[in-house]
Amino acid sequence: MPLYEIETNQHIMIGWADSTDEARDIAGEHYPDEEVVRVTKRPRDIWVISKSLLGIESQAEPCDTARDCLSRASGDKIHAIRLYMLDTGSDMQEAQRAIETNMSLGW
Template sequence: MPLFEIETNAHIIITWAEDEQAAKQVVDEAYPSDELIRMTKRPRDSWVISKGALGLSTPTVDPCGVARDCLSKSSGDKVHAIRLYRQETGSDLETARKVIESNMVMGW
């Protein structure tokens, strides 16, 4: 039985079904108010989700290297460097502030 990936305006559904009509029926029964956006018949019978895409992996990133790069891009402007650091790493404001200020003291 084929595996279908179905995207609606509110959900992404992975289901087995005999054909596209049966897959659409699964969505209609489970989420009748959802609007179907996309339906894809998967080429294999398994589904894989990247942990990195979900933010669950622990990449080896040198926070000081990223901070120095952000300070360089911002020409030493601390507030702008903090914004850049948050964008690069997804860190919260307090963590970004500590890392940037620590690297400013070290003379980035």
């Protein structure tokens, strides 16, 4: 199954799909309020992002709870912070740090 890069007006997604139309459907399923602006079939079956290019120097591990909150909030940072606070009982600063760190790690 080919790998597609799907860009909306707010996100860039990478996913497997059988066709360009299916790739658009995937974006619509996960981000229904966003407009798909570009769909590109990748030439290889992997996607590589340089951590140094993104400015990630630490060896921090992604937090599954923070990533789940980001997913449930459809990438809305403020909503994800609130969800993280509810799920973990964390204070605002700790929740913000967890969410922002996971955003920088490419949730």
